[in-house]
Amino acid sequence: MENKFKVLIVDDHSVVRHGLALVLKRGCDIVSISHADNYEDLTIQLKENQDLLFLDISIPGGKNLKMVEDIRAEYPKLLIMMFSAYAEEHYALRYIHAGANGFLNKYSKDEEILTAVKSVINTGKFISDVVKEKIIQNTLHNLPINPLEKLSSREIEVAExxxxxxxxxxxxxxxxxxxxTVxxxxxxxxxxxGVNxxxxxxxxxxxxKN
Structure with missing residues (x-):
């Protein structure tokens, strides 16, 4: 990919989209930044040959992991950065496994966002220190990527x-x-x-939960 690239930011909160756009414009060489606030608009915008997608986990009309899998299947070269307020330690590995190139917390500082963007453009991936530690712990202790796998069938039933x-x-x-007993x-x-x-x-x- 050339240094100049096209970005699509998908989030149902306007302030998030425009705030992220400002950060990117100040620190990256960008051809254009497009916006979408729901899954239908996302699918339309992706037809414009986008290079990098910033995608919130929960958008109107979206289906969480399924939408990432669908996007990856249709656009294998698209760089997908999940951009969410959800905790990385709970969600990042699952989304990376589904096809995302990285996972970035919305509360990240400007420089962290720019570092993540440069990493995903140059290497095709971004793994934060939090996610790296999660990978190490999962490997050392043979833990599942999906935390629900730790629950018994009855516990799943009660949880639902x-x-x-x-x-x-x-x-x-x-x-x-x-x-x-309950x-x-x-x-x-x-x-x-690990919830309270x-x-x-x-x-x-x-x-x-599939």
Missing amino acids: LLANGEGTIEISNKLNVQMN STFKSRIFDKL NVIKLVEILKIY
């Missing part, structure tokens, strides 16, 4: 009910188990996934 807003009493009645399952699920509330549990299920 919790994510759907079911309380301890409702889950106890639905699964025909004691309430203290509480035990909930504690195990939170511990295995249902909101974070919902985020993990949304990303990793």
Whole structure:
């Protein structure tokens, strides 16, 4: 790829798109920057021979991992940088495995963003220190990329009910188990996934549950 390149920023928040565009314009040699705020617009804009895609995980009409797989299949040479507020340690490896070239947190400093862009353009990938550490830990301890693989079938069932807003009493009645058993399952699920509330549990299920 030449030094000058075309960028497409996809996020449903205008302030994020324009803020990122300003950072890129100041530090990179760019031909053009296009914007999209939903998956339908994204597919239209990609037909304009984009070089680098900044893509938020959650966009209207998008299907998280599936949309990355679909984009990669149709545009094998496109550089895809996931740009998300979600924690890298929970999401980055899964998206890189799906076909993204890198994962960048929205709270990154300007210089970190520019370093990531230069890395993905020059080498075809960007791996942050957080993700590198995650890869090392997964390799050393033989941990799965998908954290849900750590859960038993029953724990998955309870996790989905919790994510759907079911309380301890409702889950106890639905699964025909004691309430203290449900509480035990909930504690195990939170511990295995490294979360401390249902909101974070919902985020993990949304990303990793096929």
